[in-house]
Amino acid sequence: MTINPSPQLWLYDTTLRDGTQREGLSVSIEDKLRIARRLDQLGIPFIEGGWPGANPKDVQFFWQLQEDPLKQAEIVAFCSTRRPNTTAASEPMLQPILAAGTRWVTIFGKSWDLHVTTGLKTSLEENLAMIGDTVEYLRTQGRRIIYDAEHWFDGYKHNPDYALQTLEAAVAAGAEWLVLCDTNGGALPHEITQVVESVKSHLSKVICQIPMTNDQGQRTIPQIGIHTHNDSDLAVANALAAVMAGATMVQGTINGYGERCGNANLCSLIPNLQLKLGYGCIGEHQLLQLTEASRFVSEVVNLAPDEHAPFVGRSAFAHKGGIHVSAVERNPLTYEHIQPEQVGNRRRIVISEQSGLSNVLAKARAFGIELDKEKPEAREILQRMKDLESEGYQFEAAEASFVLLMHEALGDRQLFFEVKGFQVHCDLIEGKATTNALATIKITVNGKNILEAAEGNGPVAALDAALRKALVNFYPQIAAFELTDYKVRILNGHTGTAAKTRVLVESRSGLKRWTTVGVSTNILEASYQAVVEGLEYGLLLHFQAETALKI
Numbered sequence: 174m175t176i177n178p179s180p181q182l183w184l185y186d187t188t189l190r191d192g193t194q195r196e197g198l199s200v201s202i203e204d205k206l207r208i209a210r211r212l213d214q215l216g217i218p219f220i221e222g223g224w225p226g227a228n229p230k231d232v233q234f235f236w237q238l239q240e241d242p243l244k245q246a247e248i249v250a251f252c253s254t255r256r257p258n259t260t261a262a263s264e265p266m267l268q269p270i271l272a273a274g275t276r277w278v279t280i281f282g283k284s285w286d287l288h289v290t291t292g293l294k295t296s297l298e299e300n301l302a303m304i305g306d307t308v309e310y311l312r313t314q315g316r317r318i319i320y321d322a323e324h325w326f327d328g329y330k331h332n333p334d335y336a337l338q339t340l341e342a343a344v345a346a347g348a349e350w351l352v353l354c355d356t357n358g359g360a361l362p363h364e365i366t367q368v369v370e371s372v373k374s375h376l377s378k379v380i381c382q383i384p385m386t387n388d389q390g391q392r393t394i395p396q397i398g399i400h401t402h403n404d405s406d407l408a409v410a411n412a413l414a415a416v417m418a419g420a421t422m423v424q425g426t427i428n429g430y431g432e433r434c435g436n437a438n439l440c441s442l443i444p445n446l447q448l449k450l451g452y453g454c455i456g457e458h459q460l461l462q463l464t465e466a467s468r469f470v471s472e473v474v475n476l477a478p479d480e481h482a483p484f485v486g487r488s489a490f491a492h493k494g495g496i497h498v499s500a501v502e503r504n505p506l507t508y509e510h511i512q513p514e515q516v517g518n519r520r521r522i523v524i525s526e527q528s529g530l531s532n533v534l535a536k537a538r539a540f541g542i543e544l545d546k547e548k549p550e551a552r553e554i555l556q557r558m559k560d561l562e563s564e565g566y567q568f569e570a571a572e573a574s575f576v577l578l579m580h581e582a583l584g585d586r587q588l589f590f591e592v593k594g595f596q597v598h599c600d601l602i603e604g605k606a607t608t609n610a611l612a613t614i615k616i617t618v619n620g621k622n623i624l625e626a627a628e629g630n631g632p633v634a635a636l637d638a639a640l641r642k643a644l645v646n647f648y649p650q651i652a653a654f655e656l657t658d659y660k661v662r663i664l665n666g667h668t669g670t671a672a673k674t675r676v677l678v679e680s681r682s683g684l685k686r687w688t689t690v691g692v693s694t695n696i697l698e699a700s701y702q703a704v705v706e707g708l709e710y711g712l713l714l715h716f717q718a719e720t721a722l723k724i
Contacts, residue, residue, distance in 0.1 A: 181421070181452070181453050182446055183219065183421060183422040183423070184219065184425075184439065184454055185217075185218070185220075185249075185422055185425075186217045186219065186427065187425070187436065188212070188470065189208060189220065189222050189234075190221045190224065191221070191431050191436055192426035192427065192430035192436065194431060194432040195435065196432075198430060200473070200474055201230075202234050202237070204474065205222070208427075208469075208473055208474075209222065209246075210243065211470065212246065213244050213245060214244075214459075214462070215459050215462055215463070215466050216454075216455035216456055216459040217439075218245075218247060219246065219247050219319075220243070220248050222235060222250065222273075223235075224250070224251045225250050225269040225272065225273040226266060232269060232272075235272075235273035235275070249275055249279050250273040250275045250277075251278075251279045251281070252266065253266070254280055254303040254304050254307040255303050255306060255307045256303075257294075257295035257300075258295070258299065260306060260310075261307045261309070261311070262310055267307070271316075276317060277316070278311055278318055278319070279318075279319040280304075280307055280311070280318060280321065281320075281323045282300070282303065282307070282321075282343070283300050283324070284327075284328035284339050284340075285327050285328030285331060285336070287327075287331065301342045304339055304342040304346070305343070305346040306346070307346075308320060308343055308346035308348050309346040312346065312347040318343075318346075318348045318350075319349065319350040320340075320348035320350065320352065322336075322351060322353055322354055323356050324354065324357065325354050325355070325356075325368075326354075326355045326359075326360045326368055329371075333371075337372070340376070344376070344380070348395055349396070350395060350396050350398050351376075351397055352398035352399065352422060353369065353372065353400070353415070354400040354401075355399075355400070355401045355408075358401065358402030358403055358404025358405055358407075358408065359405055360405075360407070362407060362411055362413075362414040363414070365411045366415070366417070366418045369415050369420055370418050370419065373418075376394075380394060380395075396422060397415075397419060397422070398421070398422030398423070399416065399420040399423055400424040401437045402431065402437075403429060403433075403434040403436060406434070408429065408435070409437055409441045409442055411437070412425065412442055413442070413445060413446070416450070417450070423437070423439075423446070424436075425437035425442055426438070426439060427439055427467060428440060428470060428471060428478075430470075430474070440463060440466075440467045441483050443455065443460065443463060444460065444511065444515070444516050460516060461516070461517045462517055463517050464484070464517035464518045465517050467482070484518065486518075488521070489513070490509055490513040490519065490520045490521060491521040492521070501520070502531055530546055530551060533551060533558070534551065540576050540579075542576075544579075550582055553582050554579055554582045557578060558575065558578065564673075564692060565664045565673045566675070566690055566692050567675060567677070568690070571690035572687070572688065573687035574706050576713075577709060577710060587716075589648065590616050590643075591618075592614065592615070592640075593617060594615050595615070595636060596613045596614075597613075597635060597636055598610065598612075609628065609630070610628065610629050610631055610632040610634070611626060611627075611628050611635055612626065612627055612628075612629065612632065612635035612638065612639040613639065614640055616640070625643035626639055627641075632697055632700070633700045634656075636704060637704050640704065640708060644708065648712055650682075650715045651708060651712070653683070654681070654682050654707075654711045655680065656678060657679045657681045657686070658677075658688075659678055659700075660676070661674060661676055673692060674692070674693060675699065676690065676699040676702070676703045677689070677703065678690075678691075678700070678704055680708075680711055687707070687711070689706035689707040690706075691704075
């Protein structure tokens with residue numbers, strides 16, 4: 174097998190259509206516009222915006238892009254072939270497609286005879302007419318056509334002669350791209366390779382017999398694209414196999430979003446194609462934005478980023494084992510397949526009970542703390558961390574707490590405030606607990622005793638509110654801190670109500686995020702520890718930034 178020597182590969186993003194079919198994912202018009210513009214900035218050549226006419230949201234989306242177009246990307250409308258026993262010119266479904274005003278339209282049609290006879294309930298001949306008529310009609314209206322051959326690989330397996338006839342119908346009518354779709358996601362890479370090569374060979378033999386010309390009266394050779402789904406966890410591998418067999422368009426979604434198990438993940442495909450196979454996909458400066466774009470889309474669609482995603486995940490270049498860390502410190506090539514900065518990510522040294530001194534020293538440097546491995550403080554930090562993790566703490570997910578631990582061991586942990594005690598009361602109405610809670614807290618700040626109370630939607634929210642109320646007059650910047658996530662895990666459930674509980678609290682101020690941890694047999698005590706350290710670390714960040722500005 175030789176890699177396609179063509180330096181150019183066309184990326185086609187379908188996050189806004191296929192990706193939104195993921196269970197639990199919903200976007201507004203504003204969300205779709207923000208994502209489209211971010212993909213445009215990333216350098217994606219084709220962005221599928223949706224199916225105009227299928228719902229009012231997609232109609233308005235295309236209208237707004239007519240008013241304020243993208244900078245470089247082609248926005249693409251998506252639709253099926255006309256219905257059986259009609260004509261494309263009289264098909265109402267195609268009028269919103271034309272009204273969307275896009276230069277490119279993607280039409281999908283049936284490749285599998287089973288779908289034709291069972292799904293469409295029409296003849297094989299009529300399906301060919303539906304494909305040809307729809308493509309030809311849209312061509313007469315000035316549109317350029319990408320033809321998505323739905324269920325292509327299943328159709329080719331069951332009836333290759335008929336599947337190839339569907340492509341011939343699209344080519345004869347003027348389609349410029351033939352995209353082979355593994356709609357059920359069941360194909361294997363070697364099958365993808367064989368079929369793509371067979372299709373290319375077949376088309377090269379019959380193309381001269383097909384009366385198809387472009388607007389200048391010249392013969393146009395259609396190009397092959399690939400669209401894979403991830404039901405066998407092979408979407409990326411299958412897309413790569415297709416490219417190596419000669420496909421020059423790759424369709425996929427950001428973060429692999431899509432129906433069932435998702436689509437081919439462009440965040441994995443782009444660096445594999447560009448950095449490892451040498452294809453030109455996007456600019457080098459745009460590749461540096463890949464991690465940020467992945468997280469941006471996650472935030473907009475309100476889904477937690479996959480921290481273990483290849484290339485762009487927070488853990489993609491995280492090193493935990495002491496031997497690994499020591500080797501990476503000497504030469505990153507020992508445990509990294511690319512430089513994380515090439516895709517806008519960064520290396521992380523993870524601190525855990527499996528860590529060695531190398532982890533501690535590297536983590537300290539990452540937070541601007543220089544430790545001398547020959548001095549006892551470094552080993553004291555390592556031992557203290559391991560002791561706490563044996564009690565249930567988890568510092569790999571709570572780096573802010575580990576920074577405070579380091580400062581404490583070094584004797585320079587700043588005491589912004591001291592909590593003297595707290596109480597939390599939850600209401601009972603007719604013998605049933607409600608979410609209403611009242612927290613009372615007593616703290617000391619600069620030698621002054623403060624007693625405050627606050628209500629909240631649950632005990633943790635009430636405790637957080639009371640702390641902020643007590644501190645905000647001394648530290649106004651606390652008003653900008655937000656508690657953004659709260660995770661609880663039971664560590665030893667076999668002990669029943671005496672089980673230890675680990676609480677992780679994520680906080681945010683502007684673009685900065687940090688996580689703190691607390692552990693106790695009392696969930697409120699564990700929560701209190703994490704919340705207090707979250708506020709303390711936020712203050713530490715603020716004053717460090719203020720000091721840096723003065724310098």
